[in-house]
Amino acid sequence: MDFQAELKQKGERAKIAARKLATVSAAAKNQALQAIADALLSNTAAILAANVLDMEAAKGRNIPGPLLDRLKLDEARIKAMAEGLRQVAFLPDPIGEVLSGGKRPNGLLIQKVRVPLGVVGMIYEARPNVTVDAAGLCLKSGNATILRGGSEAIQSNTAIVQVIADAARQADMPADVVQLIATTDREAVNAMLKLNEYIDVIIPRGGAGLIKTVVHNSTVPVIETGTGVCHTFVDVSADLQMAQTIAFNAKVSRPAVCNAMETLLVHAKAADQFLPPMLEQFHQAGVELRGCPVTQRHHRAVKPATQADWATEYSDYILSVKVVSGLEEALEHIAKYSTKHSEAIVTSDYGNALRFQQEVDAACVYVNASTRFSDGFEFGLGAEIGISTQKLHARGPMGLTALTSFKYMISGQGQIR
Amino acid sequence: MDFQAELKQKGERAKIAARKLATVSAAAKNQALQAIADALLSNTAAILAANVLDMEAAKGRNIPGPLLDRLKLDEARIKAMAEGLRQVAFLPDPIGEVLSGGKRPNGLLIQKVRVPLGVVGMIYEARPNVTVDAAGLCLKSGNATILRGGSEAIQSNTAIVQVIADAARQADMPADVVQLIATTDREAVNAMLKLNEYIDVIIPRGGAGLIKTVVHNSTVPVIETGTGVCHTFVDVSADLQMAQTIAFNAKVSRPAVCNAMETLLVHAKAADQFLPPMLEQFHQAGVELRGCPVTQRHHRAVKPATQADWATEYSDYILSVKVVSGLEEALEHIAKYSTKHSEAIVTSDYGNALRFQQEVDAACVYVNASTRFSDGFEFGLGAEIGISTQKLHARGPMGLTALTSFKYMISGQGQIR
Numbered sequence A, B: 001m002d003f004q005a006e007l008k009q010k011g012e013r014a015k016i017a018a019r020k021l022a023t024v025s026a027a028a029k030n031q032a033l034q035a036i037a038d039a040l041l042s043n044t045a046a047i048l049a050a051n052v053l054d055m056e057a058a059k060g061r062n063i064p065g066p067l068l069d070r071l072k073l074d075e076a077r078i079k080a081m082a083e084g085l086r087q088v089a090f091l092p093d094p095i096g097e098v099l100s101g102g103k104r105p106n107g108l109l110i111q112k113v114r115v116p117l118g119v120v121g122m123i124y125e126a127r128p129n130v131t132v133d134a135a136g137l138c139l140k141s142g143n144a145t146i147l148r149g150g151s152e153a154i155q156s157n158t159a160i161v162q163v164i165a166d167a168a169r170q171a172d173m174p175a176d177v178v179q180l181i182a183t184t185d186r187e188a189v190n191a192m193l194k195l196n197e198y199i200d201v202i203i204p205r206g207g208a209g210l211i212k213t214v215v216h217n218s219t220v221p222v223i224e225t226g227t228g229v230c231h232t233f234v235d236v237s238a239d240l241q242m243a244q245t246i247a248f249n250a251k252v253s254r255p256a257v258c259n260a261m262e263t264l265l266v267h268a269k270a271a272d273q274f275l276p277p278m279l280e281q282f283h284q285a286g287v288e289l290r291g292c293p294v295t296q297r298h299h300r301a302v303k304p305a306t307q308a309d310w311a312t313e314y315s316d317y318i319l320s321v322k323v324v325s326g327l328e329e330a331l332e333h334i335a336k337y338s339t340k341h342s343e344a345i346v347t348s349d350y351g352n353a354l355r356f357q358q359e360v361d362a363a364c365v366y367v368n369a370s371t372r373f374s375d376g377f378e379f380g381l382g383a384e385i386g387i388s389t390q391k392l393h394a395r396g397p398m399g400l401t402a403l404t405s406f407k408y409m410i411s412g413q414g415q416i417r
Helices: A003-021 A026-042 A044-060 A065-071 A075-090 A128-140 A151-170 A187-192 A208-217 A240-252 A268-284 A307-311 A327-337 A350-359 B003-021 B026-042 B044-060 B065-071 B075-090 B128-140 B151-170 B187-192 B208-217 B240-252 B268-284 B307-311 B327-337 B350-359
Strands: A098-103 A109-116 A119-124 A144-148 A178-180 A201-205 A230-234 A261-267 A288-291 A318-324 A342-346 A364-369 A386-388 A396-398 A404-415 B098-103 B109-116 B119-124 B144-148 B178-180 B201-205 B230-234 B261-267 B288-291 B318-324 B342-346 B364-369 B386-388 B396-398 B404-415
Touching: A003 A119, A003 A144, A003 A178, A003 A187, A026 A044, A026 A075, A026 A128, A026 A151, A044 A065, A044 A075, A044 A151, A065 A151, A075 A128, A119 A128, A119 A187, A119 A208, A128 A144, A128 A151, A128 A178, A128 A201, A144 A187, A151 A178, A187 A208, A201 A208, A230 A240, A230 A327, A240 A261, A240 A268, A240 A342, A240 A364, A240 B404, A261 A268, A261 A327, A268 A288, A268 A318, A307 A318, A307 A327, A318 A327, A327 A350, A342 A350, A350 A364, A350 B404, A404 B240, A404 B350, B003 B119, B003 B144, B003 B178, B003 B187, B026 B044, B026 B075, B026 B128, B026 B151, B044 B065, B044 B075, B044 B151, B065 B151, B075 B128, B119 B128, B119 B187, B119 B208, B128 B144, B128 B151, B128 B178, B128 B201, B144 B187, B151 B178, B187 B208, B201 B208, B230 B240, B230 B327, B240 B261, B240 B268, B240 B342, B240 B364, B261 B268, B261 B327, B268 B288, B268 B318, B307 B318, B307 B327, B318 B327, B327 B350, B342 B350, B350 B364
Parallel strands: A119 A144, A119 A201, A144 A178, A230 A261, A230 A342, A261 A318, A288 A318, A342 A364, A364 B404, A404 B364, B119 B144, B119 B201, B144 B178, B230 B261, B230 B342, B261 B318, B288 B318, B342 B364
Antiparallel strands: A098 A109, A109 A404, A386 A396, B098 B109, B109 B404, B386 B396
């Protein structure tokens, strides 16, 4: 079967599954999630055997170490996947919630009720745990899922989806609630992005290249996730010890993730006191420093920052540092270079705190805290399907409700217009 | 200036305007809306003179009557536009509303706050009143607007936007909150659809062709509006007099709009009693009838329906009619042909009412009422920017909140992760 036929068939099946799944009870979905978790554990050997095939193929193709690490499965990782599903089972079911409603003057009762999106397409890279995560969150929120993982993980993903699909069916879920695109042909992604008839939303998860491809080629609505050029601005009124602690955490605690700081902005009047110890701490921690001319005067390790640095998500132990004349210049810089993910100010000035939170256009705007908190679990959402950097539908950390829509249920007694 | 340069310049200006407009007070925005209403009235002569140029050009190009009617302005229509703006001024400002929030275990205070989308692109056809509507609703919700109206209305729209922009500036709004694409080059639409750097969302308003073009070519997120293949299902338990009243209203009260019924589904056991008077009433009202074989037996005027009929939005005095074996077949038919706009059941059976509302996947699902109520004003939203037929972001009638996003404001005391 060519991939066009495969996609069409999987789209049709997903649509049928979604229609049935929309009315399945929370109890039945939760039982299925537990059954899938059990099945992952009892099929660990088969999944690991498939993963070995992926790992061998990857080594033959000179795939870099960090990617190999993300691809590799072991018993502990499969246990973690199963545990994740059990946690999703314990979350409240978002479906059926009455969001608002009331009686109109003509007697019509209108209720706005939360419903699933329908069919969710996930396009992602080499991490097989995304397969389980996405399938679990979509099932819980009543959506059928079509998964397209990276070709490096095709054997692992095929084995995992087989386990999930079998366990779901045995737990009385509709057939085809979770499907994997079997072909590794790259053109299949482009074809998937045009399946408006069958897919309600596509969520890409992965590097900037993948996300750009999806955003620029999809005719299906997309939730853009990911890129974070996050700033921390240290105001002149800041508690400088607090500022140093927050900035260090924002950069160093996990530099590869999207909520890590990429640029540190420092008020000119705080620079003399703040920068020397701060830069030394970063330097000691192995962070490469790139700064404006003023910053360079404060530490010998600071290389000159280029124009491109201000717009770069390093996702690494690299930091750009700029001394600014004050809040105004900080706001201008952020408006120009922010990817609207997470931005922070450290300040003791009430007016500046208020102004920063109101004027900065980003999903998460912090006062006196690390940008690293931008995360579904930290926000109390109980789960995370990704972090949206667009403004439509979902913004910031996305929990289960990001995978839902709503409909109006209108109850009348013969009203006409 | 070529249109690429024009678009880029207007995009940059809109982005600057949006940043300022996001923090303008409700009182100031309302004053500006009143000032714009006043200015439309006091510039009636200039707007009508521009409209005469459009009308003359249109007549020279053999443009059909209904389109000419939509294009034509007179004093009453300009008064109605101004009145619409005053009504928008009286609506509550959605911006700044705290949607949810609370304190996390680590002491972080997280608030989810409603904010504008930013820059809204509107692409529409020949009705100059959309220019005023869109500008007013976007201004109220704190968004900068880039308008692209139909080329037939270019003189009218240019005059109207000039009046709006001047009045807004005099009322201390940021410059460039409302801009019109001046070129009538069709390629400008395609270029606008790729302006991801400057436009946060594009809303198309118009016929199926325009909407399809926008959905299939835009890399900017789109809110799809419009197409309605709406059904009414008459159950065997229905009050048949009520059913006849509702079905007649749903088809005949305004056939050209998207919430009008296109297909009537009738329970086989109700057909003998229900169909003859119903079909006769439609026939008397000049409605062309296209039916399944069973329907044809009930009235001489019923022509055979083809497969294509079930999927067609007539937007006219044409109705397709099908006799179905019961609720199950009705649900199947609707799942297959519905555009997910508005669907209705007429029934006295509690279980069937519940099942229809829960299982039908559409923005608005009615029991015992006409689909014609799918409308922002009828739903009590106070305004309408269009009716969304997608599930992402907004669904069904869209009021001011459909033009908003949110952000998380996080207030800490030095928390790190």
